[in-house]
């Protein structure tokens with residue numbers, strides 16, 4: 236076989252060794268013979284390109300994988316009888332032995348440590364000491380730890396190889412499966428990794444809140460009008476998704492990075508009572524992450540994804556009984572006055588509603604009507620999300636009943652209701668008018684849409700309508716946008732009924 240000619244293939248350059256990490260964009264000629272021999276010939280012919288000169292004999296075939304249309308051969312490099320961690324070379328060919336790709340992490344000969352006098356071994360640590368050191372790195376007392384195996388190997392650190400031990404540890408309670416790398420000279424921890432971490436990430440949360448879980452608000456109030464500590468059975472144990480595994484509540488869609496004294500749980504078990512500091516963080520992470528997943532399930536994913544990056548959260552940013560979204564900072568802040576706002580998922584999703592609108596339509600809510608729609612939409616989104624969790628007729632249309640447990644205005648207690656008999660006639664145009672109050676007209680209108688067509692259609696056309704709005708929009712224009720969304724998504728199947736709904740609420744004209 237002849238060496239690959241430059242310019243005849245594409246390559247990803249390696250950082251340390253100046254050899255390519257990957258080459259592709261070519262296809263060699265078909266050939267008979269055993270795939271392993273074919274791959275070896277290819278590596279031999281290209282040993283200068285891959286930096287394999289002088290080490291070819293130390294690259295051994297480790298695995299051959301057959302897929303439907305190809306064969307994948309995986310070679311592993313060793314040095315002085317020990318495996319080099321991550322130093323593999325793979326060759327990929329079709330069923331006619333036409334090679335079309337190769338990956339290369341081999342360490343070139345000039346970076347390999349020289350052979351030492353066996354009496355001056357580089358492995359100063361005994362196996363037993365490495366083993367103890369590894370156990371200590373995952374558990375202080377070494378309780379419930381079982382070492383599955385200890386392997387001597389070379390561990391690449393930047394360009395050079397260190398003698399090291401790889402120790403596999405299985406642990407019960409908490410259930411963990413560690414791979415730990417210990418420096419064989421100094422006993423330093425080089426790296427550790429828990430294979431089960433991603434599967435195990437969990438939290439205890441309210442979903443959405445204790446009032447809904449118990450279908451009861453009276454028992455949650457103590458004599459003097461203060462909320463009682465919720466009983467254990469109102470918590471739900473949930474799996475946290477999309478975490479990065481850093482030990483913080485930091486993931487693809489949400490990060491609590493703006494929270495002071497942020498909690499860290501390397502085992503990713505965010506198991507708190509509502510009275511503990513980490514609970515609010517776990518609540519916002521779980522509920523916002525799930526809300527973004529819901530948007531993805533509606534179709535807002537890939538190039539249609541609404542959020543470009545993780546939403547930043549301060550889970551207890553003020554002692555006031557107030558929470559807000561800052562469009563300037565693109566950040567959500569939750570307050571701890573009264574019941575912590577982040578203890579009620581409906582309050583969390585109301586605030587998330589602001590972030591959602593701002594992501595679609597920057598700086599939404601700059602006119603009185605747009606500001607009212609901002610509040611009304613957040614209430615609608617929260618109520619719509621949790622409607623199916625509720626059995627009580629009144630609770631269905633009430634949001635944040637736990638956040639407002641001491642409230643006496645409504646029965647059941649709640650922050651706001653989404654089905655009040657209000658029309659656009661009730662819109663308060665006074666300069667100091669409250670947008671939350673005016674927002675009730677809009678949430679009631681949206682709720683009518685949901686009652687008529689169900690969650691899926693209503694959420695879809697309502698969210699979709701935002702894409703043609705601007706920060707100063709009006710009720711009538713937003714209603715027309717919902718009709719346009721229905722025309723685009725459902726060929727206008729619901730337009731007649733939508734017009735009737737808007738008309739009944741005094742919103743229009745909506746042709």
Ligand SMILES: [Zn+2]
Pocket residue numbers: 585586589609610613
């Ligand atoms: Zn709001």
